[in-house]
Amino acid sequence: QKEVEQNSGPLSVPEGAIASLNCTYSDRGSQSFFWYRQYSGKSPELIMFIYSNGDKEDGRFTAQLNKASQYVSLLIRDSQPSDSATYLCAVNVDGNNRLAFGKGNQVVVIP
Amino acid sequence: DAGVTQSPTHLIKTRGQHVTLRCSPISGHKSVSWYQQVLGQGPQFIFQYYEKEERGRGNFPDRFSARQFPNYSSELNVNALLLGDSALYLCASSLESHQPQHFGDGTRLSIL
Numbered sequence: 058q059k060e061v062e063q064n065s066g067p068l069s070v071p072e073g074a075i076a077s078l079n080c081t082y083s084d085r086g087s088q089s090f091f092w093y094r095q096y097s098g099k100s101p102e103l104i105m106f107i108y109s110n111g112d113k114e115d116g117r118f119t120a121q122l123n124k125a126s127q128y129v130s131l132l133i134r135d136s137q138p139s140d141s142a143t144y145l146c147a148v149n150v151d152g153n154n155r156l157a158f159g160k161g162n163q164v165v166v167i168p
Numbered sequence: 169d170a171g172v173t174q175s176p177t178h179l180i181k182t183r184g185q186h187v188t189l190r191c192s193p194i195s196g197h198k199s200v201s202w203y204q205q206v207l208g209q210g211p212q213f214i215f216q217y218y219e220k221e222e223r224g225r226g227n228f229p230d231r232f233s234a235r236q237f238p239n240y241s242s243e244l245n246v247n248a249l250l251l252g253d254s255a256l257y258l259c260a261s262s263l264e265s266h267q268p269q270h271f272g273d274g275t276r277l278s279i280l
Binding site: 099100151157160161 | 208213271
């Protein structure tokens with residue numbers, strides 16, 4: 058089992074719609090969870106982090122955490138063409154000594 | 169404030185050579201981590217340093233080494249380069265090891 062799994066293929070959403078991304082993780086001891094956005098040819102940019110069960114909202118982004126089910130999700134409301142990027146889920150593992158990443162999900166927002 | 173800075177931005181080497189990549193963390197950040205990212209994959213953890221001590225090491229061969237200096241900057245060294253070492257090498261810093269990590273622009277290493 059991979060430490061962090063993002064299994065959805067490329068996601069195409071119309072402009073103004075909601076994009077929903079999911080991620081599961083295997084380390085039950087993980088305490089910190091992150092979403093990064095990565096544009097083609099660029100480095101990852103932190104967009105959300107969440108430590109507690111429930112929802113955390115920041116502008117058009119909402120992160121959701123369910124530790125019992127070991128999944129993290131990211132919602133992007135009112136999607137814009139500038140949201141077109143790869144979104145990486147990351148989880149602190151091994152007692153916070155390293156960050157494990159999923160392979161990423163590509164999001165394409167269609168004008 | 170300046171973000172994480174990495175140098176050089178691009179590097180071309182041949183097999184068997186060695187390379188040193190450099191990273192300066194965000195001011196006040198004590199933790200520096202190194203990652204390798206190949207096309208189509210998420211970053212893979214190589215090392216984490218906190219207060220100049222190695223806190224974590226990923227599944228990479230001993231050809232990979234790193235260190236952190238008193239000013240919290242860091243170097244990643246790779247010896248005996250292989251074609252498979254071609255990748256984007258990312259440095260990230262955070263205040264503490266469990267807190268959000270912020271990435272530099274990376275060093276793109278190409279091995280010929």
